[in-house]
Amino acid sequence: VKKSVEGLKTSKITGGRRHPLKTRQKFQTDRYPNEALMGDQETSTRKTRGNNRKTG
Template sequence: MKKSVENLATSKITGGRRYPLRTRRKYEIDRYSVEAIPGPHVTITRKVRGYNRKTALKTTDFVNLSIPDGKVKRVKILKVLKNPASSDYERRGVISKGAILETENGQCKVVSRPGQDGAVNAILIK
C-alpha cells in the first residue's frame, strides 16, 4: 500500500525532494470573507470565476423587511440581537443569514446572504 505524500517539507527516504502533484488553480485559492456589520452603506464589488462580478455588503443601516401583508419596507437596523452562525459573529454584531436583528418594526430574521448578495432581506418574526 502506497503512503500519501502530505508533508512536502520533509525529504524522501532516499534524500530527494518531494514535489506536489500539481499547484493550486486560481479558482481553488480562498479569500477573506466579507462580513456585513451595521453602519453607513458600503458595498464591495469583486471579480469571480467566469468573468462575473459579485457585490458584497460591508456595512449597512437598512434592511428590506417583508411584512405579513405582502409588502416590503426599508427599515433601519437598531442592533444585531443573535447570530446562530457563530458566537463570535454575535459578539461583533455581524449580519449573516439567519441572524436576528432588532429594527424599528420589531425583530426580524435575515433570509439573504449579505456577503454574497449585497443586500439584507429579512422577514418579520415579532
Template sequence: MKRSVENLSTSKITGGRRHPLRTRRKYDMDRFPNEANIGAQVTVTRQVRANHIKTGLKTIDYVNLAMPDAKVKKTKILKVLENATNSDYQRRGVISKGAILETESGKCRVVSRPGQHGVVNAILLK
C-alpha cells in the first residue's frame, strides 16, 4: 500500500507534464494498524527503518501491573472496560494506550503501546 508523494496524474495548467520533486521513499509506505486483542500471546516482528526490528502484539492475556507499593505483578486480563481512543475499539475489545482494563487485581490503565512495544504495561487505578 503505497502513498504517492504528489498528484502526478494531472497536467499543469500550461499543458506540460508534472515531474516529481523526489522519488518515493520506503518510509512513505503505509501499513495496516496492529491492534492487540485479548487471547493467548501472539507477537509479530517487523523490520522498520534503519534495519531495526519492532515487536508488536496481536493477542495477549496478561498485563504487567504496577502496584502502589512500587512492585510489578503479572495479572490476567479479564476484559476491556473502555477505550477513549476509539469507540469501535471499545466494542471490539482492542487494547491500546490509555485503555481501561479489568484484571484480577482490579481496574488498570494501559501506559505502553502494545502494537508498537510488544508488551502491555499498566498502572492500577484507585
C-alpha cells in the first residue's frame, strides 16, 4: 500500500495540476495494516533503514 501523493503536488492558480518534483522514498511508503487473526502466530521480517531488521 502506498501513500497518496498528498502534499507532493499542488494546483496552479489557473486550476491546472503540477507534477510532483519527487516521488516517495522507500521508508515513506505505507505498509499493510496489522490486523489480529485467529490461529498460530506468524512473524515476518522486513528490512528497515540502516541495514536493520524488524520482526512482527
